[in-house]
Amino acid sequence: MNLIDRIRHQRMISRQNRAIERAIAAAPTQAMRDEIAVITQRRWTN
Known part of the structure; x- marks a missing residue:
């Protein structure tokens, strides 16, 4: 991976992490946050 690809990849990961954090914060129940x-976790292990 060249430098530009690495930067893009890191930005994409950061964007996804922020979206996940927003989804967890906005979830109305603990069960939804757990889900x-x-x-x-499954996404990162596959």
Whole structure:
């Protein structure tokens, strides 16, 4: 990966992490927050 690709990749990861944090903060119930966390963990392990 060249430098530009690395920067783009890092920006994409940061953007996704912020979106996940917003979704967890906006979830009305603990169950929904837990489900978002599980989906996020599965995404990073695959």
